[in-house]
Amino acid sequence: MTKPNVVVSDTKSGISMAITVAVRNSALFTTASQKPPAVPGTYITISKKKLLQNLEINTGAKINSWVDSMRASSPTHLKSTPPLSSDDQSSSTLHHPSALDMFEQITNASKGKQIVMFLDYDGTLSPIVEDPDRAFMSDAMRAAVRKLARYFPTAIVSGRCRDKVYSFVRLAELYYAGSHGMDIKGPSKGYKHKKGAQAVLFQPDAANEFLPMIDEVYEALLEKTKSTEGAKVENNKFCVSVHFRCVDEKKWVELAQQVKSVLKDYPKLRLTQGRKVLEIRPTIKWDKGKALEFLLESLGYANRKDVFPVYIGDDRTDEDAFKVLKERRQGFGILVSKTPKETSASYSLKEPSEVKDFLQRLVQWKRLCLGRQSRVRRQLEDINAISG
Numbered sequence: 001m002t003k004p005n006v007v008v009s010d011t012k013s014g015i016s017m018a019i020t021v022a023v024r025n026s027a028l029f030t031t032a033s034q035k036p037p038a039v040p041g042t043y044i045t046i047s048k049k050k051l052l053q054n055l056e057i058n059t060g061a062k063i064n065s066w067v068d069s070m071r072a073s074s075p076t077h078l079k080s081t082p083p084l085s086s087d088d089q090s091s092s093t094l095h096h097p098s099a100l101d102m103f104e105q106i107t108n109a110s111k112g113k114q115i116v117m118f119l120d121y122d123g124t125l126s127p128i129v130e131d132p133d134r135a136f137m138s139d140a141m142r143a144a145v146r147k148l149a150r151y152f153p154t155a156i157v158s159g160r161c162r163d164k165v166y167s168f169v170r171l172a173e174l175y176y177a178g179s180h181g182m183d184i185k186g187p188s189k190g191y192k193h194k195k196g197a198q199a200v201l202f203q204p205d206a207a208n209e210f211l212p213m214i215d216e217v218y219e220a221l222l223e224k225t226k227s228t229e230g231a232k233v234e235n236n237k238f239c240v241s242v243h244f245r246c247v248d249e250k251k252w253v254e255l256a257q258q259v260k261s262v263l264k265d266y267p268k269l270r271l272t273q274g275r276k277v278l279e280i281r282p283t284i285k286w287d288k289g290k291a292l293e294f295l296l297e298s299l300g301y302a303n304r305k306d307v308f309p310v311y312i313g314d315d316r317t318d319e320d321a322f323k324v325l326k327e328r329r330q331g332f333g334i335l336v337s338k339t340p341k342e343t344s345a346s347y348s349l350k351e352p353s354e355v356k357d358f359l360q361r362l363v364q365w366k367r368l369c370l371g372r373q374s375r376v377r378r379q380l381e382d383i384n385a386i387s388g
């Protein structure tokens with residue numbers, strides 16, 4: 001389905017807004033004369049009443065699709081889903097092979113380049129648990145990430161607020177991009193930056209303007225959802241998460257409607273979907289993919305061919321970063337998932353324990369490479385000493 005961006009303008013009120021129109025199944029364009037022009041960005045005129053009605057329909061349809069896709073990915077539903085045919089399995093395995101099985105190919109592709117690591121937090125470094133405040137990472141995972149950061153610049157990129165994710169990871173030598181990349185900070189003082197890299201502290205100006213609105217929406221969502229047992233609202237500074245995980249599935253539509261009813265007063269906020277969570281974010285063009293590009297630039301790798309970024313994540317919001325890597329044709333994305341999914345990542349890992357194994361193997365491989373290099377250097381020095 002094509003989804004051109006169309007600027008819709010209401011002539012009476014002068015309201016203009018950019019919306020994405022699903023052309024083929026569109027409820028907006030019912031007659032040939034109403035069909036959108038082929039060129040995106042063209043102005044068309046729709047009455048305000050019609051516009052609001054149609055947005056209602058679109059949002060209503062979205063609520064069902066969010067809830068359906070959350071249902072489809074819940075463990076109880078996965079169990080009852082018929083297994084893929086052997087053909088399906090081999091094709092998805094072919095498309096997204098295990099990063100552990102393909103380890104050698106991956107490291108070969110990185111030869112002569114600087115690997116830079118980007119790690120999502122929930123579901124990647126820590127297992128998914130019911131209480132978001134108790135999503136701790138294991139000591140073994142922390143040790144693996146600590147060693148990783150000795151050899152490669154390493155960033156944590158999370159939907160959580162930066163302070164919260166830092167309180168879980170507790171490694172001062174890393175870069176942290178919280179609130180889906182809207183709040184970025186480099187390693188604490190005392191940790192060396194690569195030559196050419198800048199000390200980083202960054203929040204897009206446009207995001208800062210949203211802070212009071214986000215706090216207001218957080219309070220409104222707390223109030224609106226308080227009657228729904230198990231619902232949890234989390235303030236992630238530049239965004240808000242509404243958790244469905246502990247809510248009875250029969251109440252999911254109701255909870256999604258509560259969220260929608262609060263958001264109708266905030267057209268400058270948008271909703272994205274994660275793992276049994278709806279996330280409320282500013283409508284600015286900033287996401288985990290932009291954060292990845294920003295960090296590469298801050299590290300001194302803008303427009304450089306000798307960089308090899310690796311992004312590991314499990315969530316829909318990580319797809320923005322996978323896409324950036326695909327478009328740049330640099331490095332690759334690794335999706336953490338037990339089941340095949342549509343993704344822009346190149347490889348997959350099943351769960352956080354496999355992520356840990358992969359990070360440990362990277363460290364071992366790098367140590368071997370460095371060991372080999374220093375042996376060769378010593379031999380050359382010996383030869384030079386003898387001959388000269």
Ligand SMILES: O=P(O)(O)OC[C@H]1O[C@H](O[C@H]2O[C@H](CO)[C@@H](O)[C@H](O)[C@H]2O)[C@H](O)[C@@H](O)[C@@H]1O
Binds near residue numbers: 120158279
């Ligand atoms: O970008 P991430 O680091 O993956 O953060 C995305 C969201 O993760 C958290 O929620 C998820 O993990 C929780 C703990 O395991 C789980 O209970 C919840 O169902 C998941 O959606 C976090 O609480 C959210 O704020 C993040 O946006």
